[in-house]
Amino acid sequence: MAALELDVVGIGNAMVDVLARTDDGFLTAQGLVKGTTALIDAARAESLYGQMGSGIEMSGGSVANTIAGVASLGGSGAYIGKVRDDQLGGVFAHDLRSIGVRFATPASTSGPATARCLILVTPDAQRTMNTYLGACVDLGPEDIDGSLLDAAQVTYLEGYLFDPPRAKAAFRGAADIAHKAGRKVSLSLSDPFCVERHRADFRTLVHHHIDILFANEIEICSLYETKDFAAAVAAVRGECDIAVLTRSAQGSVIITPREEVAVAAASVAKVVDTTGAGDLYASGFLFGLTHGMALAACGRLGSLCAAEIIGHFGARPETSLKELAKKAGIPI
Amino acid sequence: MAALELDVVGIGNAMVDVLARTDDGFLTAQGLVKGTTALIDAARAESLYGQMGSGIEMSGGSVANTIAGVASLGGSGAYIGKVRDDQLGGVFAHDLRSIGVRFATPASTSGPATARCLILVTPDAQRTMNTYLGACVDLGPEDIDGSLLDAAQVTYLEGYLFDPPRAKAAFRGAADIAHKAGRKVSLSLSDPFCVERHRADFRTLVHHHIDILFANEIEICSLYETKDFAAAVAAVRGECDIAVLTRSAQGSVIITPREEVAVAAASVAKVVDTTGAGDLYASGFLFGLTHGMALAACGRLGSLCAAEIIGHFGARPETSLKELAKKAGIPI
Numbered sequence: 001m002a003a004l005e006l007d008v009v010g011i012g013n014a015m016v017d018v019l020a021r022t023d024d025g026f027l028t029a030q031g032l033v034k035g036t037t038a039l040i041d042a043a044r045a046e047s048l049y050g051q052m053g054s055g056i057e058m059s060g061g062s063v064a065n066t067i068a069g070v071a072s073l074g075g076s077g078a079y080i081g082k083v084r085d086d087q088l089g090g091v092f093a094h095d096l097r098s099i100g101v102r103f104a105t106p107a108s109t110s111g112p113a114t115a116r117c118l119i120l121v122t123p124d125a126q127r128t129m130n131t132y133l134g135a136c137v138d139l140g141p142e143d144i145d146g147s148l149l150d151a152a153q154v155t156y157l158e159g160y161l162f163d164p165p166r167a168k169a170a171f172r173g174a175a176d177i178a179h180k181a182g183r184k185v186s187l188s189l190s191d192p193f194c195v196e197r198h199r200a201d202f203r204t205l206v207h208h209h210i211d212i213l214f215a216n217e218i219e220i221c222s223l224y225e226t227k228d229f230a231a232a233v234a235a236v237r238g239e240c241d242i243a244v245l246t247r248s249a250q251g252s253v254i255i256t257p258r259e260e261v262a263v264a265a266a267s268v269a270k271v272v273d274t275t276g277a278g279d280l281y282a283s284g285f286l287f288g289l290t291h292g293m294a295l296a297a298c299g300r301l302g303s304l305c306a307a308e309i310i311g312h313f314g315a316r317p318e319t320s321l322k323e324l325a326k327k328a329g330i331p332i
Numbered sequence: 333m334a335a336l337e338l339d340v341v342g343i344g345n346a347m348v349d350v351l352a353r354t355d356d357g358f359l360t361a362q363g364l365v366k367g368t369t370a371l372i373d374a375a376r377a378e379s380l381y382g383q384m385g386s387g388i389e390m391s392g393g394s395v396a397n398t399i400a401g402v403a404s405l406g407g408s409g410a411y412i413g414k415v416r417d418d419q420l421g422g423v424f425a426h427d428l429r430s431i432g433v434r435f436a437t438p439a440s441t442s443g444p445a446t447a448r449c450l451i452l453v454t455p456d457a458q459r460t461m462n463t464y465l466g467a468c469v470d471l472g473p474e475d476i477d478g479s480l481l482d483a484a485q486v487t488y489l490e491g492y493l494f495d496p497p498r499a500k501a502a503f504r505g506a507a508d509i510a511h512k513a514g515r516k517v518s519l520s521l522s523d524p525f526c527v528e529r530h531r532a533d534f535r536t537l538v539h540h541h542i543d544i545l546f547a548n549e550i551e552i553c554s555l556y557e558t559k560d561f562a563a564a565v566a567a568v569r570g571e572c573d574i575a576v577l578t579r580s581a582q583g584s585v586i587i588t589p590r591e592e593v594a595v596a597a598a599s600v601a602k603v604v605d606t607t608g609a610g611d612l613y614a615s616g617f618l619f620g621l622t623h624g625m626a627l628a629a630c631g632r633l634g635s636l637c638a639a640e641i642i643g644h645f646g647a648r649p650e651t652s653l654k655e656l657a658k659k660a661g662i663p664i
Contacts, residue, residue, distance in 0.1 A: 053431065054426075057390070
């Protein structure tokens with residue numbers, strides 16, 4: 001039997017998104033900062049849900065969205081994350097497995113419910129997220145299936161994993177396992193508030209343990225405590241093999257110790273909901289990287305995937321990204 | 333204190349939709365008849381869900397969709413239906429209450445889970461539905477809150493209520509209560525297979541107990557066992573005060589004992605998913621009727637609401653139907 005070979009294994013906070021349209025007034029009344037992610041407890045989750053409008057439920061979770069995108073491109077992926085054995089946990093597991101992603105982390109049989117992210121989408125298509133971590137707090141080092149990490153070219157981790165304490169230990173252990181297997185370790189900084197909560201840890205990580213870093217402009221500036229993007233670029237250069245910095249409509253820039261590659265954003269007829277833009281950019285980039293594409297092509301594929309996801313509601317692809325890439329003339 | 337006054341109270345099978353895109357081959361392989369609704373048991377629901385793709389969850393239920401549409405038009409509505417006290421039951425209740433619909437039917441605390449409808453949407457935008465009735469089998473006459481029926485101009489019922497046996501008794505009791513209060517009783521025939529299952533009952537109902545009937549072309553032809561739409565129109569004329577017959581892109585026709593009003597379909601840029609088309613037509617029609625509009629105007633408002641719902645995924649309005657009506661020059 002051939003040994004298992006995977007493109008990407010992702011580890012993240014497993015959650016179901018609850019998306020509802022709202023207006024700026026509601027964000028203000030609730031004290032929410034547009035475009036960011038707040039951590040909320042069970043009581044606040046109940047209260048906020050009670051006040052927000054009719055929603056739709058979709059599987060989410062930053063890294064899980066990325067892995068779903070890799071699968072939609074035709075890549076092979078696995079996911080490690082913790083749900084509860086409840087209805088939404090079942091939905092989350094189904095939605096990954098149905099697209100061919102390996103997902104076998106045992107669900108909790110007691111404790112908090114499956115995590116939810118209450119996502120408020122304003123008319124400007126910006127999303128403001130409120131995460132109740134729920135069962136994610138039960139992810140621990142014992143859940144890290146080393147055989148997946150051994151098998152995957154890239155182990156992809158989200159900064160959000162530093163919020164539940166045991167997941168942080170799982171994160172560090174996973175990075176060690178992947179590196180011992182000669183594999184690459186990749187991190188997304190996730191959110192500016194998340195960077196603020198864990199800045200020192202993230203800087204150490206990026207310097208010592210991360211091969212491929214994803215961050216948007218605000219996150220990388222926060223990491224290096226500067227308001228100047230060029231200064232952040234200078235700070236991150238050489239810290240890891242590849243730093244991929246996304247800048248919304250201004251495209252992205254890929255930084256390596258020796259080069260800097262600028263990539264334009266892909267055009268979108270109408271931006272409907274920016275939820276998942278960064279996650280899906282990472283799908284395209286990591287798929288490209290694990291299939292031997294040049295950095296510029298990886299970035300173009302990332303931009304294309306991000307453009308698909310912001311053209312509709314929700315953070316999972318609505319169409320085959322593989323077909324989309326073919327139509328765009330990217331041979332995959 | 334002023335007495336409660338409502339436009340419409342709806343009674344139906346309360347369920348959460350699970351929508352996924354698929355292709356014709358999957359329908360064939362699963363033995364499904366496109367455009368219809370099949371009743372499935374728990375084992376089949378699990379098996380089908382396991383084989384269908386990644387989905388999105390949205391509150392559904394035919395009559396619940398209609399009441400949500402009435403609320404979106406600015407009307408007052410209440411809903412009676414049975415969920416379980418589980419996560420999806422909570423989602424269903426939230427989504428009605430968050431838009432101002434009264435919903436106070438006690439959730440079951442034991443027995444089957446909240447009902448689900450597995451909806452497969454093909455590239456031609458047709459929806460094929462598979463309903464697991466779950467907790468709906470626990471709706472009984474004791475759940476019918478007479479004060480709501482007394483207060484509502486129209487009590488609106490779905491033919492699907494004849495599938496769970498105790499709901500059938502609840503249905504008959506509700507019609508009696510509404511008529512004793514001098515109110516109108518309305519029925520949707522729901523689905524051609526549903527008509528086949530309950531044809532004799534439905535004919536008796538329509539003849540004796542229904543004031544306002546909704547049916548599409550296939551359903552009304554099935555009710556009167558004819559392949560000729562004109563013959564079905566002749567058969568239903570005089571059977572109830574108003575029969576509203578919808579014909580997809582060919583619009584609708586409103587039949588009373590004295591007149592016949594033809595209404596054109598509203599234009600749609602792109603039909604994405606026909607789920608909820610009939611439900612939302614009923615929203616517009618019943619809102620118009622309970623606000624003193626002429627029959628032709630009721631039909632136009634119904635067509636407009638149906639056009640909104642088929643322009644996107646899912647059977648609950650994405651935008652304010654009240655605003656949409658205003659933009660279309662329908663003063664409400």
